[in-house]
Amino acid sequence: MNLKHTKLKEYQYAKVNKLVSFIPTTETKTIPIVNRQSTELPKPKPASSLSLFHHNMKGHDFINSMLPDELILEIFRNLDSKSTRDACSLVCRRWLTLERFSRDTIRIGASGSPDALVHLLARRFPNVTNVYIDERLSVSLPVDFGRRRNASHSSLSWLRLHFVSERSEAGASESDSYCISDAGLTAVADGFSNLEKLSLIWCSNATSAGLRSVAEKCRFLKSLDLQGCYVGDQGLVAIGKCCKQLEVLNLRFCEGLTDNGLVELALGCGKTLKWLGVAACAKITDISLEAVGSHCSSLETLSLDSEFVQNKGVLAVAKGCSLLRNLSLQCINVTDEALTAVGVFCSSLESLALFSFQRFTDKSLCAIGKGCKKLKSLMLSDCYFLSDKGLEAVAAGCSELAHLEVNGCHNIGTYGLESIGRSCTRLKELALLYCQKVGDEALSEIGKGCKYLEALHLVDCSIIGDDAIYSIATGCRNLKRLHIRRCYEVGSKGIIAVGNNCKYLTDLSIRFCDRVGDEALVAIGQGCPFLRHLNVSGCHQIGDNGIIAIARGCPQLSYLDVSVLQNLRDMALAEVGEGCPLLKDIVLSHCRRLSDVGLDHLVKRCKLLESCHMVYCPGITSAGVATVISSCTNMKKVLIEKAKVSERTQRRAGSVISYLCVDL
Incomplete structure (x- = not known):
């Protein structure tokens, strides 16, 4: 046995030995295993992971001889990642079998012959209750390598042969071969009879026939996501008749559905349905929502995006679903009448999101403020006829408001x-996007009244400046995330105040703020030791001194974007390499003074790098790109011009290199 395999065994036993000490012991038979001092067993000396390994090597399998299947299954359930589970499953055949029995979730992307893949997975993982199939994701077939893989060689070979014969016999197109069909859904139904959650994302070949198989054999189904699937009414009717425990249903972009299918489903499992999402379904109208209002009294969440739903449908839901807690509406034909009904009948409402409404006025928000006292989250996007009066009503009535986003509502201003600042003292997150009428006084009031604010997002707020940021920094000392973009009145003074007062800051983004200079980042580096995410893209006054201060004061930094900084040089990059060993993502694009020398210093210490963007950096050559590729074994994406990638680098790491198109 080679040294590498020996180290792997030590690691696997160490993980399990550590977990055993934390597993609760509720049954008598497991007590001797955890409590080594029990009188029912000899009292061995405390065993390290290495000694356990030596026991195993001598033919005395200490763990396997003492741990029952139930406890090993519990250990697998407590492992923190899939990679760790996979590693531990390689210890022996027994552990591999038990790990397969313990797995409750599988995820499948676009793959060759997905129907056959489902058959294979169903045999290997019989206790799966959650299946996620997303054909937007590209996933390759497994590859055989090494001795451990030989055991499954026959199954994988069968899968490939099946894939080839299926294409040659049926004459399937290349795109169809990567889409799960009704046969695959039948395999899901046959293989996972205890299925509780099924997601079919953009599975274009799935039809009502396959969905009917799932409905008939998976009676415990609680969650069904059909986003982008062209299934018909018959499948939805079958779900309503058979799946009486259904709680979650997502019908976004299901163009084949009509009112008939949703009405029948509401009749069949309306008593248990709690979450419903409908978007871009042209044939679903007020008739469906009336059925939902009549039969789905337990509905808690409704997400509705439709040009065809009008007041009648939303009124029915408001009157019939008094437990409604979360409501998201993007319906251009709905008016104040419907939203007023929500304020009157839905007193349990906690989250409200309104998108692109041009027929709502302050009357609607006044009703919400008056009736929805439990409201905690409010999002207003492109609602042109809402003004300060409506927001004042919400502030007066909804004192528990914790999240507020105002996006492109041009009549909402400082007042x-x-x-909100005076009345909503529990506010934790505030986002103001394209709010040209909101001035410094508004954020000054937020700073005075909202002591628990943790996140502030400002985009294109042209009259907000340093005084506003200073007020937030001095009043909201628990601030963790600050995002500012194209707020040209914000300068170093405000950011220095953040560095001096907000020591828990973990995420700072100040993009294209021309007045922010090095002195601001010096304050951040000295006062915010927990910073993990920094984006100073386009802040032209920032140079070496600011980035060096960050490198020396923020050792936990994992993301750094310094693109379009014309004054940044290799010295700063070298300091980042020395001071930020946890860095995973870096963006260096359009930094004209950086060169291969700086990259070399960076990658010597930043071994965890996973992505690096460095387009339009004339000082970086193919040698620098090769250095990054060869030094960072965890690299997943390098964005660079094609001319700077040598043939050798392309052969070694073509899968992680992305090219910027410059030939157009």
Whole structure:
């Protein structure tokens, strides 16, 4: 046995030995295993992971001889990642079998012959209850290598042969061969009879016939996601008749459905349905929502995006679903009448999101403020006829508000936000996007009244400046995330205040803020030791001194974007390499003074790097690109011009290299 395999065994036993000490012991038979001092067993000396390994090597399998199947299964359930589970399953055949029995979730992307793949997975993992199939994701077939893989060689070979014969016999197109069909859904139904959650994302070949198989054989189904599937009414009717425990249903972009299918489903399992999402379904109208309002009294969440739903449908839901807690609406034909009903009848509402409404006025928000006292989250996007009056009503009535986003509502200004600051003292997150009428006084009031604010997002707020950021920094000392983009009145003064007062800051983004200079980042580096995410893209006054201060003061930094910094040089990159060993993602694009020398210093210490963007950096050559590729074994994406990638680098790491198209 070679040294590498020996180290792997030591690691596997160490993980299990550590977990055993934390497993609760509720049955008598497991007590001797955890409590080594029990009188029922000899009292061995405390065993390290290495000694356990030596026991195994001598023919005395200490763990396997003492741990029952139930406890090993519990250990697998407590492992923190799939890679760890996979590693531990390689210890022996027994552990491999038990790990397969313990697995409850599988995820499948676009793969050759997915129907055959489902057959194979169903045999290997019989206790799976959650199946996620997303054909937007590209996943390759497994590859055989090494001795451990030989055991499954026959199954994988059968899968490949089946894939080839299926294409040659049926004459399937290349795109169809990567889409699960009704046969695959039948395999899901046959193989996972205890299925509780099924997601079919953009599975274009699935039809009502396959969905009917699932409905008939998976009676415990609780969650069904059909986003982008062209299934018909018959499949949905079958789900309603057979799956009486269904709680979650996502019908976004299901163009083949009509009112008939959703009405029948509401009749069949309306008593248990709690979550419903409908978007871009042209044939689903008020008739469906009336059925939902009549039969789905337990509905808690409704997400509705439709040009065909009008007041009648939303009124029915508001009156019939009094337990509604989360409501998201993007319906251009719905008016104040419907939203007023929500305020009157839905007193349990906690989250409200309104998108692109041009027929709502302050009357609607006044009703929400008056009736929805439990409201905690409010999102207003492109609602042009809402003003400060409506926001003031929400502030007065919804004192528990914790999340507020105002995006492109041009009639909401300083006064409305001041009302929020005075009344909503529990506010934790505030986002103001394209709010040209909101001034410094609004954020000054937020700083005075909202002491628990943790996140602030500002985009294109042209009259917000340093005084506003200073007020937030001095009043909201628990601030963890600050994102500012194209707020040209914000300068170093405000960011220095953040560094001096917000020591828990973990995420700072100040993109294209021309007045922010090195002195601001010096304050951040000295006062924010827990910073993990920094984006200073386009801040032209920032140079070496600012980035060096970050490198020396923020050792936990994992993401850094310094693109379009014309004054940044290799010295700063070398300091980042020395001070930020946990760095995973870096963006260096359009930094004209960086060269291969700086890259070399960076990758010597930053061994965890997973992505690096460095387009339009004239000082970086193919040699620098090769250095990054060869030094960072965890690299997943390198964005670079094609001319800077040598043939050798392309052969070694073509799968992780992305090219910027410059030939157009």
